[in-house]
Amino acid sequence: MSHFKYCTRVMDSLNLKGMVSALDDLSEKENLSHLKFLEELLSSEIDYRTDRRLKRNMAGTHFPVFKELETFDFSRLEGITELQVKNLMDFRWIDKHENLLFFGPPGLGKTHMSIEFGLKAIQAGYKVCFERITTLIKLLKTMEVQRSSTFRINRIMKADVLIIDEIGYTPIDRKEANCIC
Known part of the structure; x- marks a missing residue:
């Protein structure tokens, strides 16, 4: 099993869906230090979770319409x-x-x-x-x-x-x- 497949399988089992979706793009970036790679991977997970939380909260509000x-x-x-x-x-x-x-x-x-x-x-x-x-x-x-x-x-x-x-x-x-x- 490749390192990439192993990492995605582990991330899936830990329910780190934001990291899984970002891993492919980040692995192709050149000149990223290990810490910068990890930082971007963690940021992707945080962004994914924040977006899901907002969508879940929006769906649960029962607003009749959306107004600005x-x-x-x-x-x-x-x-x-x-x-x-x-x-x-x-x-x-x-x-x-x-x-x-x-x-x-x-x-x-x-x-x-x-x-x-x-x-x-x-x-x-x-x-x-x-x-x-x-x-x-x-x-x-x-x-x-x-x-x-x-x-x-x-x-x-x-x-x-x-x-x-x-x-x-x-x-x-x-x-x-x-x-x-």
């Missing part, structure tokens, strides 16, 4: 400036376990902005979940009888950021409100 803050019309906002919004993107409020609330009339862009905050939080390494209040209530009501609901609630419980959309627009009875608390 660059397309947001800040002129419609009252009481907060674009600079204040961008300063919130440092996510100190997450680390302090503080809440961030967007409220106002329909069409203002609350969902748009919350999705953008969620996307940026994922890119910063936080786990994010997005749920509409109606979906969250349904999950809480059915979690004892449906495994999928339990799985999703567990994911929500592990999230660093939970975005609950349409709270003020959906009528909730007392029993449903107690489910949330």
